[in-house]
Amino acid sequence: MKTTFIFLIILMLSFCSMYSQDLVAKWTFPTGSASDANPDGGLAINTGKVFITAGGTSSIDFSKNGASSKSAQVTGWDNGADTKFCQISLTTTGYKDIQISSKMQSGGNNPGPRDFKLQYKIDDSGTWTDVVNSTIVTANDWTTGVLSNLPLPTECNDTALIYIRWIMTSNTDNVGGTVASTGILKTDDIYVYGTSLTGIEENSVNDNIKVFYNNLNNSIQVNSFVTIETVKIYNINGSLLSTENINENNYSANASFLKHGIYIVMVYTSKGIGTKRVVVNK
Secondary structure (H helix, E strand, O other): OHHHHHHHHHHHHHHHHHHOOEEEEEEOOOOOOHHHHOOOEEOHHHOOOOEEEEOOOOOOEOOOEOOOOEOEEEOOOOOOOOOOEEEEEEOOOOEEEEEEEEEEEEOOOOOOEOEEEEEEEEOOOOOOEEOOOOOEEOOOOOOOEEEEEEEOOHHHOOOOOEEEEEEEOOOEEOOOOEOOOOOOEEEEEEEEEEEEOOOHHHHHHHHOEEEEEEOOOOEEEEEEEEEEEEEEEEEOOOOEEEEEEEEEEEEEEEOOOOOOEEEEEEEEEOOEEEEEEEEEOO
């Protein structure tokens, strides 16, 4: 029994270490204006980096509704296989274990491109290289064409300039036809996280998040010094049990579906990710 308990504690600590990361850059297109081409959160060194498109698409319309606020909408994807893409640039200096998340939606009445993959390039002189397991299939929703915490290769660690692009891999639209010039694609909620090589930023975020079980109302209480964006609850084996997207500093997560035991709570904030252990006593 003692051996099993020690194993669970080691597993929990390893899990926390793996997922405690800082926000390097994010594009959530909150204002609906041209300024949304720039990151709206992350490291100061990424101020001025941009979201763009290339290969003959239309200009970006930042005024359209997105998954959470606004989005980056683009048309003109016809005949774009292997040439047309959306792209960001960023700096990861001082960070390792880089991960990226994003959401893409293709049009309903104007079906957009269905198939994409992620590529990266180091510096202006680098070569575009595919990211493993980065295939994206879009649909007319914000849940299908999603990348979630996809690890980038180690070449992306601690690097002054990286380009990342979502490039079309076919001319098929999301209903099985051929993409027309009017086909719509929206991109939203691009998040890039990394682990600080010094650990300073991570500790700052993690130390200012409080998570505890409240047995009075059977909830997990999450308090943060900065805005909480997402709360994820995992069991001790690393299985995701729930995800809640919010926009506040204090949050009460329903714990009625949880049994007595140890759980891991990941708190995504505007400054990075904090990871906490919580014991549910019922």
